[in-house]
Amino acid sequence: MIVTPFARRIKHLRAGKGFSVRDLAAAIGKSPAYMAKIETQGEIPTPQLTSELAKLLDVDPVELLQLAKTARLSSASREIEREYSRAVAMQELVDKQELADDREKRGASKMTKVMSLINMKGGVGKTTLAMQLAHSAASKKLRTLAVDLDPQSNLSQALMGPRQYVKHLDTKKPTIVQIFDDYVPTDARSGSPRRLDVDEVLVKGAGPWASKELDLIPSRLELSRTLKNPTGKERRLAKALAQIRGRYDIIIIDCAPTESVLTDAAYFASRYIVAPIKPEFMATIGLPLLARSLQEFRLENDDHQIEIAGLAFNHSSSYSAGPEGQQSIEDVTKEAKKHGWYIFENQVRYSASYAKSAREGTPLSWTSYARGDVVEGFRRFADEVFEQIGIVEVPA
Ligand SMILES: Nc1ncnc2c1ncn2[C@@H]1O[C@H](COP(=O)(O)OP(=O)(O)O)[C@@H](O)[C@H]1O
Ligand SMILES: [Mg+2]
Structure with missing residues (x-):
């Protein structure tokens, strides 16, 4: 469950309008599953879709676009963090092994x-x-x-x-x-x-x-x-x-x-x-x-x-x-x-x-x-x- 301020805002606005997930999904031509992903799984729609959602939910598109942008940035930074941490961990393992090999080689004599x-x-x-x-x-x-x-x-x-x-x-x-x-x-x-x-x-x-x-x-x-x-x-x-x-x-x-x-x-x-x-x-x-x-x-x-x-x-x-x-x-x-x-x-x-x-x-x-x-x-x-x-x- 990933609930960003963007997701929370969408859900709040949708409920305020009395729309179900299914209703709103149908209105933007997407599947209910996709809509659920936006609200609970950190899915962030494209800027066009975000503007469309803003219109349907009667809210300033700029506000939603800002929230979407922030959510997207933090998701990307999480992804970058994960990817590079993994690479760093791998490199550390390799270094450790090389050090051990080197020690063994020097120790061999x-x-x-x-x-x-x-x-x-x-x-x-x-x-x-x-x-x-x-x-x-x-x-x-x-x-x-x-x-x-x-x-x-x-x-x-x-x-x-x-x-x-x-x-x-x-x-x-x-x-x-x-x-x-x-x-x-x-x-x-x-x-x-x-x-x-x-x-x-x-x-x-x-x-x-x-x-x-x-x-x-x-x-x-x-x-x-x-x-x-x-x-x-x-x-x-x-x-x-x-x-x-x-x-x-x-x-x-x-x-x-x-x-x-x-x-x-x-x-x-x-x-x-x-x-x-x-x-x-x-x-x-x-x-x-x-x-x-x-x-x-x-x-x-x-x-x-x-x-x-x-x-x-x-x-x-x-x-x-x-x-x-x-x-x-x-x-x-x-x-x-x-x-x-x-x-x-x-x-x-x-x-x-x-x-x-x-x-x-x-x-x-x-x-x-x-x-x-x-x-x-x-x-x-x-x-x-x-x-x-x-x-x-x-x-x-
Ligand atoms: N390269 C060599 N040239 C000349 N004589 C050798 C040589 N190697 C060994 N010998 C001689 O051969 C004999 C047998 O050698 P040795 O080392 O005692 O064999 P082993 O221990 O296998 O029984 C010894 O008298 C030794 O001095
Ligand atoms: Mg002998």
């Missing part, structure tokens, strides 16, 4: 990114790439945590250096083993087992220069105990990392080759998987296995977002660059296409300096024997990996 190096094949370079990627990230001043999820503990040795690693074992400090056990056992100084504080497991400033950007969760052979009693342990690493993730920009997990509860633990803890591939005869053999294992994990955990960031060709033996290598690269590319997996453009070249670097516990770029182009090649590979997992900006 701040968000902790967890990636696992997985391939159900041994000797393809998981540990080598995990080690060098950890060094690359730390040297970019990304706060980096390396996690050794292999009972063989190669990553721990490679990052701490073999001597330091043995010393660490002697201290009996908790390692990744206690993360899976979920407690710290009694020792000479304690009278009871106790709860694990994740901080106890961290080796801060791992690496030869004790870089404050690089921490490590070391492993030890006893991790194989977890493999013997795996029930209910697959989420423990994810839980532990969830407590400390805010301190890191990137977490790199090195996995054991065989599929086990440790693989599931890596899946639960990761957002991205990088699968190193050794381009040799039967290189594709592990890929359907990885695809199936990942698919099973996703089926059971469809709330968990995990994806293959890419397959990484690692020429870990000198002959992989030959025809056999070429053939296997083609085979792997075909297989990757089937699953929609990305293959990193930058391949990791064969160089004996990778093995030396791991043995001595020094980053590739430190080894005097590493050729400049090998170091540069790995840098490009690392940058591509970081970009692929969404580490866009590198903190200054």
